[in-house]
Amino acid sequence: MSASPRKVTTVSKSEARARNRRGEGTQLRADIVAAARELIEETGDPGAVTLRAVARRVGIAAPSIYAHFADTEQILRAVIEEVFDEFLEHLASARVGIEDPRTRLMATCEAYLSYGAEHPALYTLMMGPNPSRHHTADAADGQDPDPRLREDGEGVDRLVGAESFALLIDDVTAAAAAGASRTDDPFMTATALWVGLHGLVRLRADAPQFPLPDQALLDRAVLEPIAQLTPPTA
Amino acid sequence: MSASPRKVTTVSKSEARARNRRGEGTQLRADIVAAARELIEETGDPGAVTLRAVARRVGIAAPSIYAHFADTEQILRAVIEEVFDEFLEHLASARVGIEDPRTRLMATCEAYLSYGAEHPALYTLMMGPNPSRHHTADAADGQDPDPRLREDGEGVDRLVGAESFALLIDDVTAAAAAGASRTDDPFMTATALWVGLHGLVRLRADAPQFPLPDQALLDRAVLEPIAQLTPPTA
DNA sequence: ACTCGTAAGTTTACGTCTGTTACGTTACGC
DNA sequence: GCGTAACGTAACAGACGTAAACTTACGAGT
Known part of the structure; x- marks a missing residue:
């Protein structure tokens, strides 16, 4: 029940995130889109969808997004x-x-x-x-x-x-x-x-x-x- | 007809700006609002109104804005x-x-x-x-x-x-x-x-x-x- | 069973842009 | 001449995009 021991700067959710299996790299793509959607719904501003903010929420490193999206605009399109x-x-x-x-x-x-x-x-x-x-x-x-x-x-x-x-x-x-x-x-x-x-x-x-x-x-x-x-x- | 000789990173207008007279400090306030308005009209995005962007367009230093507005939100309100x-x-x-x-x-x-x-x-x-x-x-x-x-x-x-x-x-x-x-x-x-x-x-x-x-x-x-x-x- | 290619990420780091503070400078006008 | 209004300079800390290199571990092939 206790929060994660790590200190976080802003808001971050699931700190623990298991790496996907071999063929399931696409799962992360869905998580990224879901995180972007949440950010928009919560802030009301599509500008809140930034690579780092999405990465924080998903629980991954920012550059990991590049494997699925070229830039934030692609995420928004999804x-x-x-x-x-x-x-x-x-x-x-x-x-x-x-x-x-x-x-x-x-x-x-x-x-x-x-x-x-x-x-x-x-x-x-x-x-x-x-x-x-x-x-x-x-x-x-x-x-x-x-x-x-x-x-x-x-x-x-x-x-x-x-x-x-x-x-x-x-x-x-x-x-x-x-x-x-x-x-x-x-x-x-x-x-x-x-x-x-x-x-x-x-x-x-x-x-x-x-x-x-x-x-x-x-x-x-x-x-x-x-x-x-x-x-x-x- | 030639552009200004200075090299500029993005877009900047009037490089030369004369300092206002003694009692006319309020003039800058109007210039700031006008610059913010231009930025919005040109980009279509209020997010483009940043202290530095406004300062660049007006031809002043960014901190000079604080004399007239506490933050960008005040500018937008104006x-x-x-x-x-x-x-x-x-x-x-x-x-x-x-x-x-x-x-x-x-x-x-x-x-x-x-x-x-x-x-x-x-x-x-x-x-x-x-x-x-x-x-x-x-x-x-x-x-x-x-x-x-x-x-x-x-x-x-x-x-x-x-x-x-x-x-x-x-x-x-x-x-x-x-x-x-x-x-x-x-x-x-x-x-x-x-x-x-x-x-x-x-x-x-x-x-x-x-x-x-x-x-x-x-x-x-x-x-x-x-x-x-x-x-x-x- | 043991390798080993490779999918799936992480770490580090650089450069840019931002807000903001502290302090220095110019020059008008009494 | 000199106080002060009207700015400018320098510098910090934080957030961002993005490139380059490194690490982990699954699972097919022998």
Whole structure:
């Protein structure tokens, strides 16, 4: 139960770290990404992700990171990809199994907002200006809901959440088809909804001390008019 | 036309700087703030504002800053205050002289968006999480449009743009009174509009590579439904 | 069973940038 | 002429990225 006898300058966790086995060098890579993620969540600042800080937390020496990442930017990119997958999963699992288009659209929006509220720093990192492009998105896989979605070969980068945004488009399109929304341009409406969702998340994260109205009421005041929802049971 | 003969490590501007006169020590303070602002605008990162970087740009020695600011956070606060004033002025000058409530509301929104588009880094700094509170806002100056606006003595910090937000509330209230908006809760609608404006600015700054729809069309798709505007000439 | 190549890290160290303290210097203006 | 406002110089300690060399120990091959 006693702390480690070693004296530590700042914060350090697991002092004891067993060296990985022969083929499991990749395990350290995952630990590095996890440590970087923790640093971002705790400090709220991606700038806190430094080679030495990550190394301290993982329990390794700083140069050991070079075996897996060329620099801190690569680490951040790995975190971003992980968060994007997690965010997409969060949205998808909230939507699955809901047939009613209106309820499903609202569920997607709620999931979007809840993720942003629970992981403000990760959301900011994910949606913020990316370090740069990386792998080209795997090309055409089928029908396209709107030609504007994939301008050119690499216009829609995965990093801006194209898959997640596709869920929104899907929901809005379904709502329009079912008469739950009066929109005549699902892509435009979905984009506008994205703006509203992004604004809600960012404003709550950016100005927490500002006396905003009740959360649910403000959400409705922003999202319902944008979605052009028809009266509930009309 | 030739560059300065001195060799410089990074970027440095005015090498020559004349010492201020006797009573004009305050001039340096303004120069420091201006340099910090430039650094933020050029790099997009408030972290680039370091005592030494500011000193280099101003053309002074780093310790000379201590006479005017205790640390970098104080400098950032000064920049934030300057930007807030500028932002408020930008909105106010765009609104002034417009009598028609609908046109005036739209003008305010356009000014909001244009400032955000032209000064993305400063907007982010201004609207982002503030370093902390500072001077208490000067107390009650007259009627209050909504009791929620000033929760307690210091609830509405000036740093979150209360004055600018007041303009929005004013416009929405006037629009509602004139029948240009169908809202029955101007404060809620103004807040929702703020969310939409913030979302538009932030999304364009955060994901510039994403193929967003035409700017004017997206603006309308977001703002008009939130504002609950009545048909133009009905 | 014993080697030994090599995966998986560590140690050490250099150079840069940072904040910050202590002290020295210039020159305006009464 | 001289006090003091308005700076500059020198130097420290800490954090950072990164290169080079060293160490440990797993596990395949004989």
